[in-house]
């Protein structure tokens with residue numbers, strides 16, 4: 001029997017929209033499907049790859065910066081070939097793009113990278129619902145990204161009211177009247193929408209998109225990179241074996257350096273009860289979230305990436321260096337400045353969206369004293 005080519009689905013979306021969250025949801029609800037993952041991050045440390053777990057074919061990382069700026073698809077071709085080879089036994093491949101990747105360039109690359117064992121399986125575009133209007137004001141090119149998606153996932157419904165959701169829906173329909181779209185919290189998307197639909201999606205179907213494959217393929221490969229989000233974005237990173245000081249880390253997250261939009265990574269907090277797990281730091285558009293994860297055989301250390309448009313890199317580097325330091329064991333309340341941001345992922349549906357406060361997501365200023373919080377409520381589970 002001839003083996004059907006393995007669908008390669010691209011997962012794109014602006015910085016911090018919820019791509020890794022979607023990936024992890026899909027992997028943990030794979031329902032017997034064996035899924036391989038390719039991750040391409042923008043910062044010099046591939047934080048997303050650290051945060052993806054459970055891919056059947058392991059998680060391959062595509063280094064050397066944002067994939068859509070790559071002029072040759074060799075690295076991608078090799079990765080797709082090895083994941084789609086019959087011996088890998090995978091049912092699908094998911095590529096998580098960086099938050100500033102140009103989806104049309106990614107589609108071209110994936111089409112070029114798919115040999116006989118793989119086929120392009122569509123573009124899933126994740127939207128940060130609370131941030132959509134401001135992001136579009138600043139980066140109108142995002143409307144063009146939505147326009148070529150096969151599935152638009154409007155995420156973070158828990159953080160917006162009904163009127164905002166209606167606006168988000170209207171923007172999506174205007175940009176892409178033909179794509180399926182979903183409104184979700186915690187990127188809870190049925191994997192069947194990604195893969196089973198992908199298996200039935202005709203590869204040469206230009207009609208399903210506003211921008212057809214022919215147009216994509218015909219587009220000039222030497223396209224003007226100034227149109228890309230990249231032109232506006234820079235990133236910088238801190239990597240050290242040292243611990244961070246929780247008070248200084250919280251201050252950094254709450255008052256990020258000029259131009260910072262996305263901060264992510266994992267840190268070592270060298271305090272009893274905290275050093276045994278990585279503290280995973282996520283800040284996007286001013287909202288801070290912290291979770292903990294096992295070090296999984298890695299040497300405990302600190303890796304933080306800052307990404308932003310108009311980022312003042314010197315200021316960001318100095319601010320990053322400023323968070324490093326041994327915590328004061330006598331400062332009993334210092335850790336609360338970080339653990340107050342720990343919140344369990346939601347199991348709420350969009351009919352019961354809850355509020356940012358209920359999520360513990362308020363980016364409370366450093367001037368407020370977290371030690372006044374209910375310590376049992378905010379400390380690690």
Ligand SMILES: Nc1nc2c(ncn2[C@@H]2O[C@H](COP(=O)(O)OP(=O)(O)OP(=O)(O)O)[C@@H](O)[C@H]2O)c(=O)[nH]1
Nearest residue numbers: 015016017018019020021099156185186187282289
């Ligand atoms: N409140 C809320 N937060 C969410 C939701 N989905 C994701 N997040 C949080 O948003 C932050 C960014 O999520 P990621 O999944 O890392 O986003 P991403 O698109 O992979 O980010 P980049 O790869 O950096 O562009 C994390 O703190 C997530 O926990 C949601 O539905 N509601």
